[in-house]
Amino acid sequence: MPVNRDQYPFLFRALPWTLTTALLAVDAVLLVSFAPPPDYPILQAVLLVACFVVAQNLLVQQHVRGLRIAFNLADIPLILALFYLDPFWVVTVRLVSALIYYAGRYLRSRDAGIMKPLFNIGMSIFGATTAVLVVQYTGIGSANDPRTWAVLVLAIVVTGFAATTLVSLLMLILGGWSSVIKAWVGFVLTLVGPIMAACVGLIFLILLEATPWSGIPIVFLLLTMVFLASSYMTLRRQRHILTELNTFTQLVADSVRSNRLIDATLGRLREILAAESATVWVPAGGRYPEVRLTSTVDDVGLTDLDPVPEELQRNVIESKEPLLIGLRHGTSKQRDQLEATGLRGAMLVPLRSGDDVYGCLSVADRIGGELSYFQPVDLQLLQTVAAHVSTAVENSRLVDQLRYDAYHDPLTGLPSRRRSLEALQEALSITVPGEVVAVLMFDVDSLHEINDALGHEAGDAALIEFSHRLTEHAPDASFIGRIDSDEFILQTRLPSSDEATDTARRLRAALQGPFEYTGVAVDLSAAVGVVTHPDFATDADELLQRADTATRGAKDATDGVLAYHSGLESESLRRVGLAADLRRALDRDELEVHFQPKVELESGAVAGAEALVRWPHPTFGPVPPGELIAIAGSTGQLGQLTDQVLEEALKRSAEWAGPDGPLPMAVNLSPRTLADGGFPARVAEVLGRHGVPAARLTFEITEDDVVADGSRLIPVLDRLHEMGVRLSVDDFGTGYSSLGYLRRLPVQEIKIDLSFVQGMATDADDRAIVAAVLGLARHFAIDVVAEGIESHRTLEELRAMECEIGQGYYFSRPLPPDRFRTWLETQGDGGAGGTRLRAV
Numbered sequence: 001m002p003v004n005r006d007q008y009p010f011l012f013r014a015l016p017w018t019l020t021t022a023l024l025a026v027d028a029v030l031l032v033s034f035a036p037p038p039d040y041p042i043l044q045a046v047l048l049v050a051c052f053v054v055a056q057n058l059l060v061q062q063h064v065r066g067l068r069i070a071f072n073l074a075d076i077p078l079i080l081a082l083f084y085l086d087p088f089w090v091v092t093v094r095l096v097s098a099l100i101y102y103a104g105r106y107l108r109s110r111d112a113g114i115m116k117p118l119f120n121i122g123m124s125i126f127g128a129t130t131a132v133l134v135v136q137y138t139g140i141g142s143a144n145d146p147r148t149w150a151v152l153v154l155a156i157v158v159t160g161f162a163a164t165t166l167v168s169l170l171m172l173i174l175g176g177w178s179s180v181i182k183a184w185v186g187f188v189l190t191l192v193g194p195i196m197a198a199c200v201g202l203i204f205l206i207l208l209e210a211t212p213w214s215g216i217p218i219v220f221l222l223l224t225m226v227f228l229a230s231s232y233m234t235l236r237r238q239r240h241i242l243t244e245l246n247t248f249t250q251l252v253a254d255s256v257r258s259n260r261l262i263d264a265t266l267g268r269l270r271e272i273l274a275a276e277s278a279t280v281w282v283p284a285g286g287r288y289p290e291v292r293l294t295s296t297v298d299d300v301g302l303t304d305l306d307p308v309p310e311e312l313q314r315n316v317i318e319s320k321e322p323l324l325i326g327l328r329h330g331t332s333k334q335r336d337q338l339e340a341t342g343l344r345g346a347m348l349v350p351l352r353s354g355d356d357v358y359g360c361l362s363v364a365d366r367i368g369g370e371l372s373y374f375q376p377v378d379l380q381l382l383q384t385v386a387a388h389v390s391t392a393v394e395n396s397r398l399v400d401q402l403r404y405d406a407y408h409d410p411l412t413g414l415p416s417r418r419r420s421l422e423a424l425q426e427a428l429s430i431t432v433p434g435e436v437v438a439v440l441m442f443d444v445d446s447l448h449e450i451n452d453a454l455g456h457e458a459g460d461a462a463l464i465e466f467s468h469r470l471t472e473h474a475p476d477a478s479f480i481g482r483i484d485s486d487e488f489i490l491q492t493r494l495p496s497s498d499e500a501t502d503t504a505r506r507l508r509a510a511l512q513g514p515f516e517y518t519g520v521a522v523d524l525s526a527a528v529g530v531v532t533h534p535d536f537a538t539d540a541d542e543l544l545q546r547a548d549t550a551t552r553g554a555k556d557a558t559d560g561v562l563a564y565h566s567g568l569e570s571e572s573l574r575r576v577g578l579a580a581d582l583r584r585a586l587d588r589d590e591l592e593v594h595f596q597p598k599v600e601l602e603s604g605a606v607a608g609a610e611a612l613v614r615w616p617h618p619t620f621g622p623v624p625p626g627e628l629i630a631i632a633g634s635t636g637q638l639g640q641l642t643d644q645v646l647e648e649a650l651k652r653s654a655e656w657a658g659p660d661g662p663l664p665m666a667v668n669l670s671p672r673t674l675a676d677g678g679f680p681a682r683v684a685e686v687l688g689r690h691g692v693p694a695a696r697l698t699f700e701i702t703e704d705d706v707v708a709d710g711s712r713l714i715p716v717l718d719r720l721h722e723m724g725v726r727l728s729v730d731d732f733g734t735g736y737s738s739l740g741y742l743r744r745l746p747v748q749e750i751k752i753d754l755s756f757v758q759g760m761a762t763d764a765d766d767r768a769i770v771a772a773v774l775g776l777a778r779h780f781a782i783d784v785v786a787e788g789i790e791s792h793r794t795l796e797e798l799r800a801m802e803c804e805i806g807q808g809y810y811f812s813r814p815l816p817p818d819r820f821r822t823w824l825e826t827q828g829d830g831g832a833g834g835t836r837l838r839a840v
Contacts, residue, residue, distance in 0.1 A: 013210065036387075037088065041089060050096075050274070051076075052074055052077050052094065052101070063810070064222065074197075076197050078094070078128065078159075078201070079152050080092070080205060082152060082589075083205055087132040094127075095124075097124075098121045099121060099164055102121055123163055128159075130158060131156065131159045138151045143205050143209040153195060170360075177565060193406045199325070201740055202703075262467065266280060266294070269363065270295050272665050273368065273381065275363035275365060277294055277295065277307050279307070280292075280351070280361050281310075281362070282358060291359070292304050292306055303742075307364050308338075308348065308362045308364050311337065312362075313348060315358040322349040322379055323349075323374060324345075324347050324374060325348075326344070327345070341451075344373065345373045346365070347363050347364075347374050347379050349382050350386070353397070356719045361386045361389060363382065415481040416482065417483040420483050420489055420544075424437075424479075424543055425539065427491055428540060431596040438492055438497070438532050439491050440491075440501075440547075442481075442511070442528055442550045443468075443527045443551045446461070447463070447485070447525065449825070450522055454517065454518070454522070457477055458517050458518070461522075462515070465515045466488070470507070474490055474507070475492050478490050483544070489544070500530050501624060504528045504561045504563075505528075508560055512526075526560070529549070529551030529553065530561065530564060532564075535566075536564050547564065557774040560774065572645065580615065582635060586644065589644070591613055591614070591644060591645075592613070593607040595814060596812060597823070598807045599667070599806055599807070599811045609666070609820070610700070611648065611666065611668075628641075638670060638672055639676065642683065644685075645681075648817075650665065650686050650697065653692050655770075664696045666698040666699070666728060669699045669700065671713060675716065677716065679716060683697070694723045694724030695724045695726065699725060699726070699727050714745065718746060720746075727749070727752055728750065729751065730747035748783060749782065750773070750782055750783075750784055757770065757787060758788045767797070770786070771801055774802070786798050787807045789807065789810045790808050791808050791810060792810070794810070
């Protein structure tokens with residue numbers, strides 16, 4: 001088991017120094033043990049020192065899968081030193097040459113630490129001492145003796161074996177058995193280098209023994225060999241790079257398809273460049289978070305520990321230029337920044353998207369120890385690799401964007417309906433004892449009115465504000481999504497269904513309130529439907545469907561919140577059935593129009609009638625008028641329904657004509673009908689066909705509809721007014737308008753809401769409201785109809801207030817045409833108070 005770096009940081013700092021100190025101490029003892037001979041071969045020692053220094057600078061190496069195969073030319077002069085020099089001078093020459101070489105490297109590289117040069121010097125002396133001991137123990141003869149050759153080659157091999165053993169001890173403590181195995185595999189692969197160097201040294205030895213002048217061709221031959229070997233290695237490396245690039249390109253393409261781009265490419269990039277680490281860094285931008293991932297030799301997988309200073313990476317992104325930092329490259333400041341983090345060299349290149357730079361790709365520290373640095377050719381290779389990675393990353397980001405857009409609402413950034421369904425299904429698949437999966441659906445109120453009054457930008461701002469409030473006040477670990485234009489859902493886990501309903505009420509209260517848009521205060525509120533699993537649903541679709549059912553019911557609830565129950569389902573099924581039956585009823589003329597009279601309160605004469613649609617459904621019985629209108633509007637059949645009621649009303653108006661002409665008739669309209677630009681033409685056609693003057697037709701529209709949609713309806717209202725059709729505002733007093741506002745519209749009549757009329761006999765406030773409306777209406781020359789008269793006392797009070805026209809059960813309920821005709825005839829014959837037919 002390797003020692004944990006975080007658990008024993010002191011050991012990781014002290015162990016290399018301890019081993020280096022022990023190695024130097026052993027070298028000193030061995031050197032002292034070799035007694036200096038009486039003669040001083042100064043010339044030979046100087047020449048061999050020079051040979052060692054030059055040979056170490058002529059290191060030929062090749063990187064294969066993180067392992068270095070090296071042809072170490074320093075073994076050539078070591079063969080000559082072992083043959084020509086005494087043990088003391090062999091070690092001394094090796095010591096002096098190592099001091100010169102590593103001191104020069106240290107001064108040129110300005111390495112932050114001195115431990116590595118000292119360790120390498122110690123290893124050089126230890127190797128020379130080991131070789132000397134082998135030679136002394138076995139003994140050697142002449143240069144032409146094969147036994148001498150075998151001993152010298154054995155000395156070189158034993159030296160490598162001893163050095164590997166020493167390094168393995170350190171690696172066993174720091175890296176475990178895997179590092180030891182890797183070290184010995186490397187020794188076996190590189191063994192051919194020392195043996196070849198020993199053989200070359202033996203050839204040189206034999207030639208030098210034959211004649212000292214052979215040194216001249218030996219030097220020439222050596223330089224030629226180095227040149228040829230270097231050229232061969234360069235060509236081989238270029239071919240290897242082309243192969244790796246081809247493999248890397250295919251890897252990048254496969255990684256994009258498998259969505260493992262960074263994971264797959266960083267490790268491969270590190271291997272291609274024989275680097276100890278490779279890092280991709282993409283700063284946070286827009287909705288994309290920061291990405292910082294590193295592949296290192298020692299770690300399996302990726303980490304977020306980046307060895308390269310961030311300042312250097314930012315400089316590359318800002319300058320859009322690649323950067324090489326090493327022994328002879330980069331500025332002194334850049335090298336100092338690297339050395340401060342313990343790095344010898346690094347390459348950094350920008351990741352581009354067209355002309356823009358969005359990230360940085362970097363590699364650090366060439367494998368091969370402190371003598372290995374990245375070169376300009378390596379930087380070119382990294383730029384080529386970065387071009388492939390940039391394209392792949394950009395394509396990957398595009399795929400991510402498309403995937404994000406498919407699952408998120410572009411306006412609020414919340415998950416879309418598709419993603420919400422997936423999240424709900426995931427939540428339902430996990431059962432937690434004592435908890436229910438609660439879904440709260442929020443239907444934002446008055447969004448259409450906001451769009452009409454202030455524009456769609458205001459509606460978008462309202463939705464964004466609502467999503468922010470919902471996110472802010474939602475319980476922890478909640479899922480929030482936008483599933484329709486004005487519908488949001490919140491999914492969470494709660495102890496019970498009752499707790500879910502209470503949570504819905506708290507959230508609705510927290511979400512309510514105005515927000516300002518371009519100086520206008522816009523009020524936000526929502527109806528909330530609640531449904532829980534496993535109580536009322538088994539899958540996500542059913543859960544969402546029943547939440548929608550509860551939300552529709554919540555619009556009519558007192559507090560705007562409604563929990564789903566089985567009764568709602570039957571009501572929803574009823575509405576679905578009614579919607580399907582309505583078209584058939586319209587086509588078969590199965591709807592009925594009833595009529596309720598309007599009466600002059602002072603004289604008792606009939607002033608007209610109001611046409612009211614009724615639907616006696618064969619299965620569900622009488623359908624309430626409000627529900628009928630809502631179904632017709634939602635199914636697109638409101639226009640046909642209005643046309644049928646208008647046709648029947650004008651037909652009966654002409655049929656029940658009195659001395660002054662057709663009976664005045666009132667018909668209720670919705671804003672959707674009045675928004676139809678072709679509606680006035682249809683009205684004119686029906687009026688003409690039945691011979692009813694336009695002044696005998698009144699259209700009634702509720703007060704809230706007039707105020708909310710008045711500006712949108714004005715063109716059609718003006719056209720109807722020009723035709724002579726009257727407009728009446730129904731349910732007046734229940735909304736928030738004023739007569740001053742209504743005065744801008746072509747309104748000739750208002751109908752006081754029945755809630756005030758029915759209460760005026762017992763409630764002074766209702767009586768005051770009725771009196772105030774009558775007074776203001778007279779001031780603005782607007783007719784007033786009091787609806788909901790059900791008692792003689794109310795009639796007398798209205799007469800006392802000089803209200804002209806009334807309507808209610810006191811006179812008659814809405815009647816079918818035949819019964820209404822009979823009622824009219826009764827009034828004309830002097831019955832029921834002796835009233836008579838009279839036109840307004």
